[in-house]
Amino acid sequence: MTEAIPSTNAAPIELPDNTPVVEFKDVSITFDVKPVLHHISFCVDRGQTLIILGPAGCGKSVLLKLANGLLGPDSGSIRIFGKEITTMRERDLYALRAHIGMVFQESALFDSLDVEDNVAYRLHEEHVPEDESHKRVVEALKFVELEQAIDKFPSELSGGMRRRVSIARAIISGPDLILYDSPTGGLDPITSTTIIELVMKQRDVSHTTSLLVTHRLQDAFALATHRFDTTTGGMKPIPHDPGQPGTGPGIDPGTKFLMLNEGSIVFHGTTEELVHSKDPWIENYLA
Amino acid sequence: MAFSSPEVFIKQRIAAVQDYSILAGSAIADIFTAPRYWADIFTQMDSIGVGSMPIIILTGFFTGCVLALQSVTALQEFGAVSKTGSLVALSMVKELGPVLTGLMVSGRNAAGMASEIGSMKVTEQLDAMRALGTDPIRKLVTPRVVATVFMLFFLTIIADAVGIAGGAMVSVFMLGLNGSSYLHTSYQGLVYGDVVQGLTKPIFSGYIIATVGCYFGMKTTGGTQGVGRATTQAVVVSSVFIIIVDFLVTRVMIGIFGS
Numbered sequence: 232m233t234e235a236i237p238s239t240n241a242a243p244i245e246l247p248d249n250t251p252v253v254e255f256k257d258v259s260i261t262f263d264v265k266p267v268l269h270h271i272s273f274c275v276d277r278g279q280t281l282i283i284l285g286p287a288g289c290g291k292s293v294l295l296k297l298a299n300g301l302l303g304p305d306s307g308s309i310r311i312f313g314k315e316i317t318t319m320r321e322r323d324l325y326a327l328r329a330h331i332g333m334v335f336q337e338s339a340l341f342d343s344l345d346v347e348d349n350v351a352y353r354l355h356e357e358h359v360p361e362d363e364s365h366k367r368v369v370e371a372l373k374f375v376e377l378e379q380a381i382d383k384f385p386s387e388l389s390g391g392m393r394r395r396v397s398i399a400r401a402i403i404s405g406p407d408l409i410l411y412d413s414p415t416g417g418l419d420p421i422t423s424t425t426i427i428e429l430v431m432k433q434r435d436v437s438h439t440t441s442l443l444v445t446h447r448l449q450d451a452f453a454l455a456t457h458r459f460d461t462t463t464g465g466m467k468p469i470p471h472d473p474g475q476p477g478t479g480p481g482i483d484p485g486t487k488f489l490m491l492n493e494g495s496i497v498f499h500g501t502t503e504e505l506v507h508s509k510d511p512w513i514e515n516y517l518a
Numbered sequence: 519m520a521f522s523s524p525e526v527f528i529k530q531r532i533a534a535v536q537d538y539s540i541l542a543g544s545a546i547a548d549i550f551t552a553p554r555y556w557a558d559i560f561t562q563m564d565s566i567g568v569g570s571m572p573i574i575i576l577t578g579f580f581t582g583c584v585l586a587l588q589s590v591t592a593l594q595e596f597g598a599v600s601k602t603g604s605l606v607a608l609s610m611v612k613e614l615g616p617v618l619t620g621l622m623v624s625g626r627n628a629a630g631m632a633s634e635i636g637s638m639k640v641t642e643q644l645d646a647m648r649a650l651g652t653d654p655i656r657k658l659v660t661p662r663v664v665a666t667v668f669m670l671f672f673l674t675i676i677a678d679a680v681g682i683a684g685g686a687m688v689s690v691f692m693l694g695l696n697g698s699s700y701l702h703t704s705y706q707g708l709v710y711g712d713v714v715q716g717l718t719k720p721i722f723s724g725y726i727i728a729t730v731g732c733y734f735g736m737k738t739t740g741g742t743q744g745v746g747r748a749t750t751q752a753v754v755v756s757s758v759f760i761i762i763v764d765f766l767v768t769r770v771m772i773g774i775f776g777s
Contacts (some may be wrong), residue, residue, distance in 0.1 A: 339646035
C-alpha cells in the first residue's frame, strides 16, 4: 500500500550536483495584450516540493504549463532537468515529458477510455506488454486506493475519484517531476484531505520533486507541517526537532513556497519565512 | 461580439491560415514517420467509411433517379432520350457523385471531428495528451486524414454506382426506356478522363474534410458553446472549400484531358 511506484521505461534522469530540477530565469508571457507572468525567476532542487500560492487568475496554472513545455514563454529561460526547453523541438519535448507527471485542474481524463486505459495511457504509448501494463495499473490504483474502479469510465466517477485516477496516471511511470495543478480545487474538505495525503505520500515515499499549485492555504500548510506515516497509512504532524538547524519546529524542510500576484512573484522562500513575512499583502492573504 | 480593428482582423486571418497550413502539413508529414496509430486509422475508417454508407447510398441513388427524371424531359425535345444513361453516368461520375459524397461526409464527419476534438480541447484532454508524451496531430489528425481520403474514394465509387443504378430504375420502370440501352450508353459515354476526374476529386475533398474538421476542433475555445461554434464553422468552411476545389480540379482536368 505504501510502496513507491517503481520507475519504468524512462530511466531516471541523473543530474549533476546542485543542478536544479526546475529553473525559471526572467520568464514572461503575455496572452494577446494581457501580461500573465512577468520576470519570473526561481529554482526547485531535487526532492523539493514547491507550493505555488496566489489569487485566481494570477498565472499559477500558466506557470505549470510553461514548466511542462505546453506553453512557450515570450522571453526568458526555462530549464527542466538542466535542459533548456524554450528552444527545444516539440518532438524532443515529448521525450522529456516521459519524466514529468502532470495532474490537471479538472483531471483531464480521456472520457472515452476506462480507468485502466487512462492510467495505462503512457504505458500503451510505450508498447509495454499488456500483462505488465495491467500489473502496474493495479499498483498505481492501489497507491491511490482506487483499485475497485479499474473498469469504470470517468463519467461514472466522483470528482475526488477522478482526481485520484489523474494522480495514478501521473505517477505510473515513476516520474522525476510531478506538476499538480490545483489537485484539490472544487473538492469537499474530506476529499481534499485524501488528495493531499496522496501528494504527501508521493513526496515522502517516492521523494519526487514536485510543483503544486493551490489556492487553499490549509492544503499548503498541511503539506508543510505533516509527513506521511507509512504505518498508519495517513498523515501526521512533523514532530518538533530543535536540534536540526535551518528548519523550524515541525516543518518539512523540503517544502518551499512561491506566491504570485498579478503575474509577479511576491514571495519565494521557506514556510517559516512565509509565516513571519511582514509584507502587508502576504499578511492579508494569509489572514 | 466585440469588433476588432481591420489590422487585428487581418492579422487573425493570416494567423489562422498559418495555423491551418501547419496542421495540414504536419498531418501529411506524420504519415512518413513513426509512431503510426494503425488502430486509430482503422477505427476512423469504420466510423467515416462504413458509418457514412447509408447516407451515401440514399443520396447517390435518389440523385441518379432525379437526374434521369429531369434530363429525359429535355432530351425528348431533341429526340435523344436514348442518351439518358450517358447523361446520368457522366453527371454522376464527373460531378455529382464526388461533390455530393464530399458534402454529405463533410456534414457528417467534419462536424463529428470538430465536436469530438473540440470537446477534448475544452476539457484539457489535448493538453493531457501532450503532457503524456503524445502528439495530438499524430494521434488524432493523421488517422482521420488517412481514413477520410481513403474511404471517400470508395464512397464516391459507391455513390456513382448507385446513382447510375437509380437512373436506370427510373428510366426503365417509370419512363419505359430500354434497360440494356441505358447501361450501354452509360458505359459508352464514359471515357478514361471522366473517371480520373471523378476519382481525383474525393482525394482533395477527403483531405479538406479531415483537416478543416480537426483544425476547428483544435482551435476550439469557450466551453460547450465554443464546441457548437467550431462544429458549425467546420461544416460551412469544409463545404465551401469542397465546391471551390471541385471547380479548380475540374478546370485542371479539362486542361489535361481536354473535356
